Amino acid sequence: MSGHEQDPAAFWEQRYGGVERVWSGSVNAALAAVVTEHVDPSGSALACVDDGPRRRDAVGQPRSLDLGCGEGGDVLWLAERGWDASGLDLSPTAVARAKDEAQARGLRAHFIVTDLSEWAEQTFAAGASDAYELVTASFLQSPVRLPRTDVLRAATRHVVPGGYLVVISHGAPPAAAAGEDSGHCHHAPDSFPTPASELAGLALDPTDWDVVVNESWARDGVTSRGERVAATDIVTVARRLTGEASD
Numbered sequence: 001m002s003g004h005e006q007d008p009a010a011f012w013e014q015r016y017g018g019v020e021r022v023w024s025g026s027v028n029a030a031l032a033a034v035v036t037e038h039v040d041p042s043g044s045a046l047a048c049v050d051d052g053p054r055r056r057d058a059v060g061q062p063r064s065l066d067l068g069c070g071e072g073g074d075v076l077w078l079a080e081r082g083w084d085a086s087g088l089d090l091s092p093t094a095v096a097r098a099k100d101e102a103q104a105r106g107l108r109a110h111f112i113v114t115d116l117s118e119w120a121e122q123t124f125a126a127g128a129s130d131a132y133e134l135v136t137a138s139f140l141q142s143p144v145r146l147p148r149t150d151v152l153r154a155a156t157r158h159v160v161p162g163g164y165l166v167v168i169s170h171g172a173p174p175a176a177a178a179g180e181d182s183g184h185c186h187h188a189p190d191s192f193p194t195p196a197s198e199l200a201g202l203a204l205d206p207t208d209w210d211v212v213v214n215e216s217w218a219r220d221g222v223t224s225r226g227e228r229v230a231a232t233d234i235v236t237v238a239r240r241l242t243g244e245a246s247d
């Protein structure tokens with residue numbers, strides 16, 4: 001059976017269920033770097049909630065949403081920094097691990113099993129009902145069916161004016177070079193964006209968005225065997241404009 005014929009929920013559940021832990025549990029380095037530099041320059045989300053027309057939750061925290069959160073490393077890092085942080089993922093096992101880790105660290109974060117294909121369809125059909133100061137997607141890439149472009153375009157509709165969209169992607173299969181079957185090796189060749197193709201896929205309206213970062217970053221990756229491999233991250237940060245300048 002080819003990758004795209006496999007059931008995505010079964011594929012990812014098997015991937016997570018087959019090992020104790022798939023990812024490191026730490027925040028992705030590129031996400032931490034761009035949030036620290038561009039989104040949350042003060043070092044604390046709580047310190048900037050009065051800066052602009054930001055929506056807050058009932059206790060005054062800015063809200064973040066991570067798409068394809070896996071075991072929750074990025075969500076928990078944001079929660080530690082004061083965000084009212086949520087993550088969506090298809091795999092119940094990954095979501096359960098993320099919840100357990102939040103509890104173990106004493107963090108309040110929300111994790112919900114969600115099929116982002118349906119979430120994107122609902123967004124386009126009904127419009128976005130939730131609005132976030134920050135929507136993130138780190139390595140939302142899959143060797144099985146995933147309407148990634150639709151999901152990312154839907155994501156743009158969930159960002160409040162003044163808020164940010166951060167997308168981090170593999171620009172190439174990270175571990176294949178070392179002969180490791182990480183699951184990435186079976187992706188279609190066009191699964192790995194360039195900065196230009198990532199931006200084209202997002203189709204951001206320039207009157208509504210300011211592209212802050214759209215670059216290819218080199219990174220040292222480490223395989224499950226502990227071998228160091230070169231990896232390429234495609235890093236895109238866009239800020240939704242408030243529209244104030246044209247009022």
Ligand SMILES: C[S@@+](CC[C@H](N)C(=O)[O-])C[C@H]1O[C@@H](n2cnc3c(N)ncnc32)[C@H](O)[C@@H]1O
Nearest residue numbers: 012023068069070089090091115116117138139
């Ligand atoms: C390469 S992993 C990245 C996980 C995490 N963001 C990280 O950086 O460690 C891709 C994630 O997307 C999730 N995913 C794939 N297809 C999905 C879908 N249709 N709906 C929700 N999540 C999906 C998978 O379960 C997996 O956790």
